Amino acid sequence: MENAILVSGLHKTFGRTHALNGLDLTVRTGEVHGFLGPNGSGKSTTIRVLLGLLRADSGSARLLGGDPWKDATALHRRLAYVPGDVTLWPNLSGGEVIDLLGRLRGGLNPQRRAELLERFDLDPRKKGRAYSKGNRQKVALVAALASDVELLILDEPTSGLDPLMEEVFRECIAEEKTSGRTVLLSSHILAEVEQLCDRVSIIRNGQTVESGTLTDLRHLTRTSISADLATPLTTIPGVHDLVVDGTRVRFEVDTDRLDDTLKHLTAAGVRSLTSQPPTLEELFMRHYQGAAR
Amino acid sequence: MTGLRHLIRLILRRDRVLLPLWVLILAALPAVYAASFAELTPTDEARELYARTTAGIPSIEAMLGPIYGSSVGALATQRAGLTLLIVALINVLVVIRHTRTEEDAGRRELVAATVVGRHAPLAAALVVAVGADLVLGLLTAAFMGFSSGSLLLGLSLAFAGIVFAAVGAVAAQLTENAGPARGLGLAVLGLAYLIRAAGDATGSGLSWASPLAWGQYTQPFADETWLPLLASFGLAALLAGLAGWLSVRRDVGGGLVPTRLGPAGSTSLTGPFALAWRLQRGLLTGWSVGFLIFGLAFGGAVSGATEAFNGNPELAELFARLGGGVSLTDTFISTLLGIAAIAAAAYGIQAALRMRAEESTMRAEPVLATGTARVPWALGHVVFAVAGPIVALLMIGAGLGLTYGADVGDLGQVPRLIGAALAQAPAAATLTGLTVALFGLLPRLTGVAWGILAICLLLGQIGALLQLSQAVLDLSPFTHTPHLPGGEVTALPLVVLAVVAVVLTAAGLWGFRRRDVGV
Ligand SMILES: Nc1ncnc2c1ncn2[C@@H]1O[C@H](COP(=O)(O)OP(=O)(O)O)[C@@H](O)[C@H]1O
Numbered sequence: 029m030e031n032a033i034l035v036s037g038l039h040k041t042f043g044r045t046h047a048l049n050g051l052d053l054t055v056r057t058g059e060v061h062g063f064l065g066p067n068g069s070g071k072s073t074t075i076r077v078l079l080g081l082l083r084a085d086s087g088s089a090r091l092l093g094g095d096p097w098k099d100a101t102a103l104h105r106r107l108a109y110v111p112g113d114v115t116l117w118p119n120l121s122g123g124e125v126i127d128l129l130g131r132l133r134g135g136l137n138p139q140r141r142a143e144l145l146e147r148f149d150l151d152p153r154k155k156g157r158a159y160s161k162g163n164r165q166k167v168a169l170v171a172a173l174a175s176d177v178e179l180l181i182l183d184e185p186t187s188g189l190d191p192l193m194e195e196v197f198r199e200c201i202a203e204e205k206t207s208g209r210t211v212l213l214s215s216h217i218l219a220e221v222e223q224l225c226d227r228v229s230i231i232r233n234g235q236t237v238e239s240g241t242l243t244d245l246r247h248l249t250r251t252s253i254s255a256d257l258a259t260p261l262t263t264i265p266g267v268h269d270l271v272v273d274g275t276r277v278r279f280e281v282d283t284d285r286l287d288d289t290l291k292h293l294t295a296a297g298v299r300s301l302t303s304q305p306p307t308l309e310e311l312f313m314r315h316y317q318g319a320a321r
Numbered sequence: 322m323t324g325l326r327h328l329i330r331l332i333l334r335r336d337r338v339l340l341p342l343w344v345l346i347l348a349a350l351p352a353v354y355a356a357s358f359a360e361l362t363p364t365d366e367a368r369e370l371y372a373r374t375t376a377g378i379p380s381i382e383a384m385l386g387p388i389y390g391s392s393v394g395a396l397a398t399q400r401a402g403l404t405l406l407i408v409a410l411i412n413v414l415v416v417i418r419h420t421r422t423e424e425d426a427g428r429r430e431l432v433a434a435t436v437v438g439r440h441a442p443l444a445a446a447l448v449v450a451v452g453a454d455l456v457l458g459l460l461t462a463a464f465m466g467f468s469s470g471s472l473l474l475g476l477s478l479a480f481a482g483i484v485f486a487a488v489g490a491v492a493a494q495l496t497e498n499a500g501p502a503r504g505l506g507l508a509v510l511g512l513a514y515l516i517r518a519a520g521d522a523t524g525s526g527l528s529w530a531s532p533l534a535w536g537q538y539t540q541p542f543a544d545e546t547w548l549p550l551l552a553s554f555g556l557a558a559l560l561a562g563l564a565g566w567l568s569v570r571r572d573v574g575g576g577l578v579p580t581r582l583g584p585a586g587s588t589s590l591t592g593p594f595a596l597a598w599r600l601q602r603g604l605l606t607g608w609s610v611g612f613l614i615f616g617l618a619f620g621g622a623v624s625g626a627t628e629a630f631n632g633n634p635e636l637a638e639l640f641a642r643l644g645g646g647v648s649l650t651d652t653f654i655s656t657l658l659g660i661a662a663i664a665a666a667a668y669g670i671q672a673a674l675r676m677r678a679e680e681s682t683m684r685a686e687p688v689l690a691t692g693t694a695r696v697p698w699a700l701g702h703v704v705f706a707v708a709g710p711i712v713a714l715l716m717i718g719a720g721l722g723l724t725y726g727a728d729v730g731d732l733g734q735v736p737r738l739i740g741a742a743l744a745q746a747p748a749a750a751t752l753t754g755l756t757v758a759l760f761g762l763l764p765r766l767t768g769v770a771w772g773i774l775a776i777c778l779l780l781g782q783i784g785a786l787l788q789l790s791q792a793v794l795d796l797s798p799f800t801h802t803p804h805l806p807g808g809e810v811t812a813l814p815l816v817v818l819a820v821v822a823v824v825l826t827a828a829g830l831w832g833f834r835r836r837d838v839g840v
């Protein structure tokens with residue numbers, strides 16, 4: 029089975045809202061796939077269709093070689109899901125929820141469970157409401173990561189986590205990748221996906237607008253650079269919005285031309301340099317502004 | 322109190338259908354009672370006889386409250402004892418709905434973050450409840466034709482409502498979630514009712530301990546006295562103040578009774594049924610214990626009635642004739658079980674709606690994304706929604722049988738009354754079935770189940786008084802339940818009701834398998 033997820037031409041409407049508008053998504057087995065899109069673009073809806081919770085109006089979806097609607101229960105035993113907004117039962121402790129979800133998936137690894145609790149710094153004895161949003165997210169993450177499954181479906185899993193925990197999360201996903209699991213990771217933050225994912229799909233208004241490796245997408249993104257140079261430059265070829273202020277320069281450069289530009293800068297002697305990674309928002313502003321709505 | 326006006330408008334906007342509906346219907350009830358008494362007992366003698374022989378016996382006084390005269394108004398006032406109970410119940414629910422439920426859903430935080438005084442959300446809920454109660458009181462008087470009696474009756478209803486609105490406000494501060502808050506509020510109401518019932522059955526002053534009794538001790542259309550209203554007002558003010566005081570001494574979302582730490586893991590939560598048990602066991606325990614206590618209490622009251630007869634053979638004979646051979650105790654118990662059936666159905670609806678709550682709070686989603694299929698997940702809850710009311714009915718039958726049986730020295734009453742109580746189960750189950758059907762087929766309309774139950778309650782309470790046609794009365798499943806104990810048992814209606822319940826439940830499960838989750 030080459031593709032863990034294969035979705036094409038998916039449509040889903042809620043009343044008058046077209047949540048999905050012919051969406052395509054291919055996730056290869058063993059890869060970490062970033063599923064990117066601004067809020068309301070249809071990420072969660074796609075995931076719910078893949079989980080057999082929603083029935084698509086048209087289009088096709090395959091999950092782990094099966095039909096997500098018809099074979100839901102059998103498929104669910106082979107995957108773990110972390111919803112975007114985790115709500116817990118007020119009268120169940122976090123530890124009880126972890127064990128419940130793990131067992132319903134067909135069992136979880138107790139050692140891994142203990143280790144994850146430690147790493148995420150989570151007290152499993154608190155009850156539902158005593159947890160903050162981030163901690164509720166951790167409960168669901170521990171339950172998913174401690175399960176012995178082939179596929180992880182994570183819907184904006186880091187929303188609510190602090191930077192330290194985001195780092196722990198990144199390490200965990202990197203480990204999952206080495207152990208050969210497939211991960212679908214939805215997010216609206218480009219930088220997060222960049223560090224983790226082999227390939228990404230970018231969606232907007234329920235349609236896939238780009239899909240490929242991050243290198244493939246380099247031509248879409250611009251990095252902002254500001255530098256202090258030994259000898260002043262007045263022109264730098266191939267950059268955008270250049271601002272020169274004595275020896276200081278500030279500009280944006282297409283990410284696939286970054287190398288050339290840096291060579292040019294080093295030739296002039298670099299005293300200091302800061303760069304800002306491209307953001308998803310910028311990317312959308314530039315390439316898809318005014319696209320269908 | 323900044324923002325109070327906006328919050329009040331928000332509540333009125335959210336309840337724009339429900340609020341006028343219950344105010345109007347409840348306000349109309351006493352007038353309907355009065356009209357039907359005027360028709361059924363047109364002469365002074367007839368009413369005098371009725372007051373002495375039916376309204377005045379201990380078991381009826383326990384159920385409805387004391388009787389203070391034999392005028393049409395006085396008879397209607399006693400009958401409105403149940404209206405009083407419903408008004409109090411609704412007030413508890415309304416206040417909790419607009420305070421604790423809002424906090425549960427996290428919407429309160431949204432509001433609290435805006436410019437809103439700390440007391441404002443609680444005050445807004447109370448203002449709306451008190452306002453609705455006062456309108457209800459005035460409308461009650463208007464419907465009956467303004468007089469000091471009707472005004473006093475209306476205000477008695479209103480003030481009972483106000484007291485229990487304040488009870489709801491306190492309950493909402495004490496627990497961390499709406500479920501337990503409702504449980505607490507209803508337990509207080511149940512206790513108040515039992516104290517009043519026990520006091521009125523024995524004719525002792527015990528009733529004064531219950532604020533529900535104050536609503537009747539005003540004696541409208543008889544020795545009218547406005548003093549008990551003052552007591553109600555004082556208690557309500559005290560409780561509202563307490564609720565306000567408590568509300569600023571806790572965090573938004575938190576309760577005063579802190580939640581303890583739970584276990585670090587679980588070996589017992591093994592599947593959808595185990596989960597449903599955890600989510601349903603509180604309801605099951607609450608309703609079962611409540612029903613048992615009511616059974617025990619009213620079983621005792623029944624024997625009081627029997628004693629009254631033993632001392633008066635003439636009366637006993639009269640009743641034997643009136644009841645068509647059915648003894649008065651049996652008639653009384655069967656009436657009581659009729660009310661218990663409605664309550665059991667309410668429990669069934671409540672238990673079935675847990676499924677919808679699980680779905681709309683997104684707690685169902687992660688569970689249904691595991692190896693748990695939809696039907697087993699739903700069945701976990703359906704089992705409780707069907708079997709729970711049966712257990713509760715069994716409890717009330719056992720309770721009645723025990724105290725009544727012990728009193729008359731015949732423990733054979735226990736199985737007899739359990740049987741009579743269980744005969745109510747099929748009718749209650751049809752409402753559970755209806756709720757499951759709505760959940761599966763029209764999930765956005767699950768709340769309609771409460772409306773249907775309210776209609777059944779009204780048909781049972783005033784259908785006969787309004788002399789509605791049998792075809793209309795037959796719409797309610799409770800019309801088809803045999804009048805047990807004492808009445809004739811025919812299996813057919815019970816079987817038909819059970820089949821309807823099963824078909825509705827199956828249709829709901831079928832629909833749930835096919836529909837989108839989370840809509
Ligand atoms: N149950 C629903 N009912 C109505 N509209 C919905 C529902 N779920 C999602 N939508 C709409 O579908 C669109 C896509 O939503 P969603 O998939 O949640 O986006 P994302 O996860 O990318 O933020 C949004 O416009 C949202 O309002």
Ligand SMILES: [Mg+2]
Pocket residue numbers: 068071072073112183184
């Ligand atoms: Mg989403």
